[in-house]
Amino acid sequence: MKVLILGADGYLGWPTAMHFSAKGHTVLATxxxxxxxxxxxxxxxxxxxxxxxxxRAKHWREVSGKDIAVQIGDCCDxxxxxxxxxxxxxxxxxxxxxxxxxxxxxxxxxxxxxxxQNNLMATMNVVxxxxxxxxxxxxxxLGTMGxxxxxxxxxxxxYLTVAHKGREHTFLYPKTPGSIYHLTKVQDSDLxxxxxxxxxxxxxxxxxxxxYGIDTDQTMLAPELQTAFSYDDVFGTVINRxxxxxxxxxxxxxYGKGGxxxxxxxxxxxxxxxxxxxxxxxxxxxxxxxxQFTETFSVNDIAGLIQSxxxxxxxxxxxDHVDNPRKELEEHYYNPANSNLLDLGLQPHFFxxxxxxxxxxxxxxxxxxxxxSLFAPKVLWQTGL
Amino acid sequence: MKVLILGADGYLGWPTAMHFSAKGHTVLATxxxxxxxxxxxxxxxxxxxxxxxxxRAKHWREVSGKDIAVQIGDCCDxxxxxxxxxxxxxxxxxxxxxxxxxxxxxxxxxxxxxxxQNNLMATMNVVxxxxxxxxxxxxxxLGTMGxxxxxxxxxxxxYLTVAHKGREHTFLYPKTPGSIYHLTKVQDSDLxxxxxxxxxxxxxxxxxxxxYGIDTDQTMLAPELQTAFSYDDVFGTVINRxxxxxxxxxxxxxYGKGGxxxxxxxxxxxxxxxxxxxxxxxxxxxxxxxxQFTETFSVNDIAGLIQSxxxxxxxxxxxDHVDNPRKELEEHYYNPANSNLLDLGLQPHFFxxxxxxxxxxxxxxxxxxxxxSLFAPKVLWQTGL
Numbered sequence: 001m002k003v004l005i006l007g008a009d010g011y012l013g014w015p016t017a018m019h020f021s022a023k024g025h026t027v028l029a030t031x032x033x034x035x036x037x038x039x040x041x042x043x044x045x046x047x048x049x050x051x052x053x054x055x056r057a058k059h060w061r062e063v064s065g066k067d068i069a070v071q072i073g074d075c076c077d078x079x080x081x082x083x084x085x086x087x088x089x090x091x092x093x094x095x096x097x098x099x100x101x102x103x104x105x106x107x108x109x110x111x112x113x114x115x116x117q118n119n120l121m122a123t124m125n126v127v128x129x130x131x132x133x134x135x136x137x138x139x140x141x142l143g144t145m146g147x148x149x150x151x152x153x154x155x156x157x158x159y160l161t162v163a164h165k166g167r168e169h170t171f172l173y174p175k176t177p178g179s180i181y182h183l184t185k186v187q188d189s190d191l192x193x194x195x196x197x198x199x200x201x202x203x204x205x206x207x208x209x210x211x212y213g214i215d216t217d218q219t220m221l222a223p224e225l226q227t228a229f230s231y232d233d234v235f236g237t238v239i240n241r242x243x244x245x246x247x248x249x250x251x252x253x254x255y256g257k258g259g260x261x262x263x264x265x266x267x268x269x270x271x272x273x274x275x276x277x278x279x280x281x282x283x284x285x286x287x288x289x290x291x292q293f294t295e296t297f298s299v300n301d302i303a304g305l306i307q308s309x310x311x312x313x314x315x316x317x318x319x320d321h322v323d324n325p326r327k328e329l330e331e332h333y334y335n336p337a338n339s340n341l342l343d344l345g346l347q348p349h350f351f352x353x354x355x356x357x358x359x360x361x362x363x364x365x366x367x368x369x370x371x372x373s374l375f376a377p378k379v380l381w382q383t384g385l
Numbered sequence: 386m387k388v389l390i391l392g393a394d395g396y397l398g399w400p401t402a403m404h405f406s407a408k409g410h411t412v413l414a415t416x417x418x419x420x421x422x423x424x425x426x427x428x429x430x431x432x433x434x435x436x437x438x439x440x441r442a443k444h445w446r447e448v449s450g451k452d453i454a455v456q457i458g459d460c461c462d463x464x465x466x467x468x469x470x471x472x473x474x475x476x477x478x479x480x481x482x483x484x485x486x487x488x489x490x491x492x493x494x495x496x497x498x499x500x501x502q503n504n505l506m507a508t509m510n511v512v513x514x515x516x517x518x519x520x521x522x523x524x525x526x527l528g529t530m531g532x533x534x535x536x537x538x539x540x541x542x543x544y545l546t547v548a549h550k551g552r553e554h555t556f557l558y559p560k561t562p563g564s565i566y567h568l569t570k571v572q573d574s575d576l577x578x579x580x581x582x583x584x585x586x587x588x589x590x591x592x593x594x595x596x597y598g599i600d601t602d603q604t605m606l607a608p609e610l611q612t613a614f615s616y617d618d619v620f621g622t623v624i625n626r627x628x629x630x631x632x633x634x635x636x637x638x639x640y641g642k643g644g645x646x647x648x649x650x651x652x653x654x655x656x657x658x659x660x661x662x663x664x665x666x667x668x669x670x671x672x673x674x675x676x677q678f679t680e681t682f683s684v685n686d687i688a689g690l691i692q693s694x695x696x697x698x699x700x701x702x703x704x705d706h707v708d709n710p711r712k713e714l715e716e717h718y719y720n721p722a723n724s725n726l727l728d729l730g731l732q733p734h735f736f737x738x739x740x741x742x743x744x745x746x747x748x749x750x751x752x753x754x755x756x757x758s759l760f761a762p763k764v765l766w767q768t769g770l
Contacts, residue, residue, distance in 0.1 A: 109513040113509060113510075116509055120505065121502070124494075124498060125494075152554040153549040154549060160549070160559075162549075162559075167537055167538045167539070168537065169537040172561070174557060174558075175575075177575070183576060187576075190560075194565070197712075333552070381583055
């Protein structure tokens with residue numbers, strides 16, 4: 001299978017590229033390095049900034065004997081993207097090429113506009129490039145569970161059948177996003193649903209929960225193959241950030257009451273989910289939605305789990321409840337479905353001492369690089385940065 | 386009341402500006418003349434291109450003794466828009482500043498991207514400019530009934546309460562738009578709902594059906610005060626286009642079976658609805674949705690009505706069923722609610738010989754300008770222009 005990875009410089013993009021390459025697929029990895037620019041712009045770089053994609057592909061070749069082709073360019077540049085799709089003729093396009101941070105999108109008008117512009121134009125360009133240059137290709141798009149918000153009914157996988165005044169209709173599940181970033185993902189989903197309905201395209205939307213972990217079968221092969229690992233309040237996901245705080249001896253920063261429940265998954269499971277989606281493509285005209293997480297936790301649950309693992313590893317871990325910078329329900333109903341990927345064969349790596357220890361090991365190795373000034377939330381939902 | 390009209394050069398914008406001015410409000414009318422550029426770019430100009438806004442404001446002053454201030458600029462230019470809002474300090478912002486054509490948005494990737502870019506960035510900039518420079522102002526945004534699509538259940542006004550597995554939740558009504566243009570309006574609505582939920586803004590979304598007619602109390606005062614009237618397949622609305630076809634002796638172009646039902650309203654009622662929304666503003670934190678139409682017709686109904694009026698006026702009117710360029714249901718359930726504006730006091734001008742005759746008179750006066758090559762649909766939903 002020929003797999004085009006858009007956004008291959010990100011936390012998930014590079015491990016995904018190696019994962020498909022290791023399985024024998026032909027991989028073209030692209031990025032515009034926008035993540036690096038954004039991280040620098042707010043002085044919140046990853047714990048270790050990885051090598052550039054060309055250098056990582058060189059190391060991957062030395063370690064594995066396999067090629068990952070690299071092209072640097074911007075998905076918002078339609079002429080470039082269309083030529084890449086036309087020349088490579090992918091079977092599957094994995095689209096990660098988005099600004100991925102909710103706090104970044106809430107910092108000010110400029111960053112909100114940048115998020116809207118980048119995420120929506122990139123997605124529209126992907127849709128048109130595939131429609132016009134590789135119409136049978138299957139698009140696998142990373143969405144987020146955060147699109148749904150926290151409705152007072154069960155969250156189904158993508159669609160909701162509504163009985164109303166004696167009649168019935170199945171809608172795309174209505175979304176209530178809580179940040180400009182999450183809003184753009186909802187807008188992406190609406191665009192892709194449109195593309196399947198009107199043009200018969202084949203698209204899978206992976207509504208993913210926050211990912212944690214650093215280790216995959218490939219990233220562990222050499223330090224030069226590691227992925228970008230952010231731990232700051234803007235780009236770091238909560239489990240990763242809490243683990244860094246535990247190693248740094250800094251109290252875990254629970255926002256508000258900590259009763260916010262979300263679905264989570266390990267990085268290894270992200271790769272497995274994307275692979276399952278790619279290996280089992282959507283049909284022409286099908287907008288297929290998978291809720292991509294393996295277990296749900298409240299923020300308090302996570303703090304307890306990280307505290308427990310941290311203390312078993314000899315760290316002293318405190319938990320601090322800080323004012324919630326976000327506008328969100330801190331206690332709510334949450335019961336999302338996630339059977340579609342399990343039905344396709346997903347074997348979850350649940351949170352455990354064994355699955356989380358490699359993360360602590362990586363952080364301990366790079367402990368001297370931790371900047372504790374990056375922990376406290378700085379972007380307030382009401383007033384921005 | 387200080388009323389800022391964004392998109393005042395359009396079919397609805399200019400009559401709205403005069404309407405508020407006639408009622409004694411202080412009006413600032415803005416536009417970037419993007420409509421004129423787009424019409425020229427596809428060689429589909431209005432039957433009579435109106436004077437520019439400065440000249441029309443001058444004539445309005447002569448006729449009425451009242452001022453309409455004019456500023457030319459682009460809502461996608463945030464610095465410009467914010468300075469306008471900060472200086473004028475509107476009580477109400479009426480936001481028409483969007484690319485309004487479904488066929489235009491479906492012509493090719495460039496026009497789809499232009500539509501997405503213009504409509505979403507303009508709306509985001511309006512939200513931020515009001516939030517940061519005139520936070521108590523009420524935004525009145527023109528949406529479209531086309532956002533809903535044609536679900537198999539009743540279309541409520543903005544929200545839908547869903548009972549599901551023994552629990553209940555009220556969602557923003559889920560939308561299923563049928564063109565890139567309509568999609569951008571859905572995306573706008575999601576953004577504005579977000580702004581009310583997170584920032585406590587006050588916004589009314591007017592989900593309007595296709596508008597018809599040319600006469601208002603103000604446009605009838607002098608030929609120089611008329612508004613832009615398009616009759617082509619891209620920018621013309623169906624009733625207006627059929628009336629021009631009837632006068633030109635060209636068969637009415639019904640798309641497909643003609644069973645497509647939509648809600649319609651007269652231009653006079655658009656002005657009344659916008660005024661009712663402005664005079665009765667949404668509360669802080671409220672995203673208020675009105676379905677803005679006065680009666681529903683199928684395309685076949687409209688063809689019959691225009692044929693009947695036309696023949697009474699002495700025209701010979703034929704009806705032609707052409708291949709449907711769009712992808713839409715040609716027979717479907719359609720039962721949309723529209724009580725909110727009626728409850729506020731709207732007195733509809735229903736379709737009748739009396740309400741439609743001024744439209745025929747206007748077209749007859751300008752009959753020699755009709756270009757019959759603009760009637761046939763050229764943009765196909767599957768393949769574009």
